[in-house]
Amino acid sequence: MNKNRLEAFSDGVLAIIITIMVLEIKVPHGTEWKALQPLLPVFLSYVLSFLYLGIYWNNHHHMLHSTNRVNGYVLWANLHLLFWLSLIPFTTGWMGENSFAPAATALYGIVLLFCSIAYWTLEQTIIRKNGKDSLLAKAIGYDLKGKISPLLYLTGIALSFWSSLAANGVYVFVALMWLIPDKRIERVYELQEKGN
Amino acid sequence: MNKNRLEAFSDGVLAIIITIMVLEIKVPHGTEWKALQPLLPVFLSYVLSFLYLGIYWNNHHHMLHSTNRVNGYVLWANLHLLFWLSLIPFTTGWMGENSFAPAATALYGIVLLFCSIAYWTLEQTIIRKNGKDSLLAKAIGYDLKGKISPLLYLTGIALSFWSSLAANGVYVFVALMWLIPDKRIERVYELQEKGN
Amino acid sequence: MNKNRLEAFSDGVLAIIITIMVLEIKVPHGTEWKALQPLLPVFLSYVLSFLYLGIYWNNHHHMLHSTNRVNGYVLWANLHLLFWLSLIPFTTGWMGENSFAPAATALYGIVLLFCSIAYWTLEQTIIRKNGKDSLLAKAIGYDLKGKISPLLYLTGIALSFWSSLAANGVYVFVALMWLIPDKRIERVYELQEKGN
Amino acid sequence: MNKNRLEAFSDGVLAIIITIMVLEIKVPHGTEWKALQPLLPVFLSYVLSFLYLGIYWNNHHHMLHSTNRVNGYVLWANLHLLFWLSLIPFTTGWMGENSFAPAATALYGIVLLFCSIAYWTLEQTIIRKNGKDSLLAKAIGYDLKGKISPLLYLTGIALSFWSSLAANGVYVFVALMWLIPDKRIERVYELQEKGN
Numbered sequence: 001m002n003k004n005r006l007e008a009f010s011d012g013v014l015a016i017i018i019t020i021m022v023l024e025i026k027v028p029h030g031t032e033w034k035a036l037q038p039l040l041p042v043f044l045s046y047v048l049s050f051l052y053l054g055i056y057w058n059n060h061h062h063m064l065h066s067t068n069r070v071n072g073y074v075l076w077a078n079l080h081l082l083f084w085l086s087l088i089p090f091t092t093g094w095m096g097e098n099s100f101a102p103a104a105t106a107l108y109g110i111v112l113l114f115c116s117i118a119y120w121t122l123e124q125t126i127i128r129k130n131g132k133d134s135l136l137a138k139a140i141g142y143d144l145k146g147k148i149s150p151l152l153y154l155t156g157i158a159l160s161f162w163s164s165l166a167a168n169g170v171y172v173f174v175a176l177m178w179l180i181p182d183k184r185i186e187r188v189y190e191l192q193e194k195g196n
Numbered sequence: 197m198n199k200n201r202l203e204a205f206s207d208g209v210l211a212i213i214i215t216i217m218v219l220e221i222k223v224p225h226g227t228e229w230k231a232l233q234p235l236l237p238v239f240l241s242y243v244l245s246f247l248y249l250g251i252y253w254n255n256h257h258h259m260l261h262s263t264n265r266v267n268g269y270v271l272w273a274n275l276h277l278l279f280w281l282s283l284i285p286f287t288t289g290w291m292g293e294n295s296f297a298p299a300a301t302a303l304y305g306i307v308l309l310f311c312s313i314a315y316w317t318l319e320q321t322i323i324r325k326n327g328k329d330s331l332l333a334k335a336i337g338y339d340l341k342g343k344i345s346p347l348l349y350l351t352g353i354a355l356s357f358w359s360s361l362a363a364n365g366v367y368v369f370v371a372l373m374w375l376i377p378d379k380r381i382e383r384v385y386e387l388q389e390k391g392n
Numbered sequence: 393m394n395k396n397r398l399e400a401f402s403d404g405v406l407a408i409i410i411t412i413m414v415l416e417i418k419v420p421h422g423t424e425w426k427a428l429q430p431l432l433p434v435f436l437s438y439v440l441s442f443l444y445l446g447i448y449w450n451n452h453h454h455m456l457h458s459t460n461r462v463n464g465y466v467l468w469a470n471l472h473l474l475f476w477l478s479l480i481p482f483t484t485g486w487m488g489e490n491s492f493a494p495a496a497t498a499l500y501g502i503v504l505l506f507c508s509i510a511y512w513t514l515e516q517t518i519i520r521k522n523g524k525d526s527l528l529a530k531a532i533g534y535d536l537k538g539k540i541s542p543l544l545y546l547t548g549i550a551l552s553f554w555s556s557l558a559a560n561g562v563y564v565f566v567a568l569m570w571l572i573p574d575k576r577i578e579r580v581y582e583l584q585e586k587g588n
Numbered sequence: 589m590n591k592n593r594l595e596a597f598s599d600g601v602l603a604i605i606i607t608i609m610v611l612e613i614k615v616p617h618g619t620e621w622k623a624l625q626p627l628l629p630v631f632l633s634y635v636l637s638f639l640y641l642g643i644y645w646n647n648h649h650h651m652l653h654s655t656n657r658v659n660g661y662v663l664w665a666n667l668h669l670l671f672w673l674s675l676i677p678f679t680t681g682w683m684g685e686n687s688f689a690p691a692a693t694a695l696y697g698i699v700l701l702f703c704s705i706a707y708w709t710l711e712q713t714i715i716r717k718n719g720k721d722s723l724l725a726k727a728i729g730y731d732l733k734g735k736i737s738p739l740l741y742l743t744g745i746a747l748s749f750w751s752s753l754a755a756n757g758v759y760v761f762v763a764l765m766w767l768i769p770d771k772r773i774e775r776v777y778e779l780q781e782k783g784n
Contacts, residue, residue, distance in 0.1 A: 008599050403600055
């Protein structure tokens with residue numbers, strides 16, 4: 001039951017974050033198509049952030065699905081993750097409204113970096129509670145993606161002062177990398193079905 | 197359980213989208229009744245969008261009710277639908293504040309078109325996972341409404357450059373078409389009750 | 393299950409409506425206590441609307457608790473209620489920012505009137521589905537409060553052109569009338585416990 | 589079931605409050621790092637309020653976890669708590685945008701004080717319903733933290749006119765005091781496990 005309410009609260013916060021971002025796409029005053037033109041970078045950064053929040057929701061969902069026990073540390077590690085994710089609408093807005101300016105692009109990457117660190121911390125906190133032989137621990141295994149992502153964000157942040165296009169290319173690449181269905185997760189379900 | 201969290205997250209996002217739209221009806225500065233007059237188109241477009249989001253929530257509810265299994269593809273097809281639905285407050289705001297100007301009316305229809313395509317994609321993804329003999333597949337059958345709607349939206353989009361009133365008439369017509377209780381859904385429940 | 397998702401969606405929408413209203417209390421620019429003074433009518437109208445939405449949530453909760461079956465008509469009657477409730481943040485904002493001006497006070501009452509009609513419609517739709525011998529039908533009985541409330545709102549609307557203080561007094565009276573614990577509801581629980 | 593919907597609604601409201609606060613961190617117009625500088629107090633007050641709402645969610649979660657029965661008084665005591673919590677985004681915004689000005693810092697503490705009183709009222713209302721021998725009553729015991737917190741808030745409010753730094757120091761101290769894992773709660777779970 002504990003776990004269910006953790007899921008419900010996280011779903012609520014993620015649903016609001018993902019939807020609040022759309023408020024940054026301010027309704028333009030003009031009535032012509034060209035009034036939409038300055039909104040293009042705002043829209044593109046919205047799409048990217050929607051993708052990221054979708055990935056986080058998806059992975060969070062799978063992670064908790066293969067979790068049995070939660071404790072106070074898990075609750076706080078989860079709130080810590082939600083804190084960093086809650087900053088995404090702000091960085092998305094700043095990056096979009098300034099057409100991917102260097103500082104805004106770097107800040108976007110910095111928040112993504114902290115999100116990935118917070119996600120990793122949550123994962124480790126859950127594994128510590130559930131044991132190294134737990135389904136989650138087995139399913140995650142070596143976690144290559146989880147280890148590469150922070151390095152790629154760092155690369156993106158560094159690149160943003162040279163070319164914000166290149167930096168955003170890196171952010172898009174990380175998102176696509178996570179979009180590819182994860183064999184680890186399927187392994188979890190297989191293990192679970194065998195167990196039952 | 198998987199499915200329950202998908203429903204919960206979708207409900208959350210839909211609830212927020214439907215309620216955020218009301219923020220577009222900006223509180224007027226005047227204290228007289230006539231201060232409300234410029235809000236009439238904003239209000240009318242709010243009513244239309246509320247109706248559409250209500251229909252989507254209703255149909256989404258029924259679709260998942262007759263679904264047994266979900267997988268990663270279903271989760272993403274669902275997020276894809278939520279993405280297009282999340283743009284409705286923006287297009288509603290633009291259309292309302294510009295008193296149904298042609299471009300705004302066309303964009304409103306374009307987003308509705310993508311919503312209907314995304315809904316159809318989600319439906320097909322669920323059927324692919326649950327099999328052609330599944331309850332959902334049988335219940336949907338030929339899906340006339342689902343096939344006509346995109347064509348009607350296209351008609352509306354084309355009409356908006358000639359008469360935005362006519363275009364909005366088409367959008368209202370599609371909404372009313374979906375409001376009529378669906379015999380297919382009742383068939384699902386009957387099939388289910390027989391099955392149990 | 394059907395009913396659970398109806399509850400979850402309604403809770404989501406009500407939670408958002410109740411919280412979005414606080415956004416109307418705009419952060420003032422001054423740093424002194426007197427900067428808060430113009431916010432007093434905004435705050436008072438927030439308290440009143442919070443109370444009303446709390447009452448609606450509470451009664452909605454009890455009504456669905458004693459409901460067994462829902463159908464398409466119930467879903468739409470529920471969305472109809474949520475539509476009118478979703479206009480409360482707007483009318484609250486208009487009334488608050490204009491220090492209870494006559495037109496704003498009247499509009500506030502008009503929306504409350506439609507909310508009460510929509511609630512009554514939902515109640516009747518649920519009773520029609522569950523039968524006149526259902527727990528809900530028995531528990532509601534003659535429903536004096538539900539019948540008096542619309543009349544009181546009408547009185548408030550009429551009064552607002554003469555004295556907005558008197559009108560708001562009526563709105564406060566109706567709220568307090570509903571705050572008093574309802575014997576009918578307790579009767580439902582007693583009936584239920586006997587039944588089980 | 590009653591209790592579940594109370595939890596779900598509270599989670600919804602808390603999730604929205606926590607996320608709406610981020611809207612107070614307005615996207616700056618500059619594209620340089622220094623454009624972020626005026627946002628520092630806004631960000632710091634966001635962190636503090638996020639922490640407080642996280643603590644309230646956590647404690648609320650634990651309190652209801654060890655609750656069996658709820659009634660109308662509990663529902664209203666809960667709404668009363670949500671009311672005061674809903675004012676936190678406003679006080680956070682005022683304090684942040686005015687760089688911790690005395691009046692804003694005092695108001696921030698005043699709302700925290702009312703939140704703590706409302707929490708205590710909810711706790712007592714639940715205990716009255718569930719009995720003095722209930723799990724919750726035993727687990728809470730003397731409740732030193734709950735009794736010290738209001739006194740500390742009062743100290744903070746008084747200090748804010750002399751030094752808003754000192755006042756905020758007190759608010760941070762109370763937050764950290766609550767962050768330390770609560771032995772009482774662990775005791776509840778132990779008692780529960782023995783009971784089952």
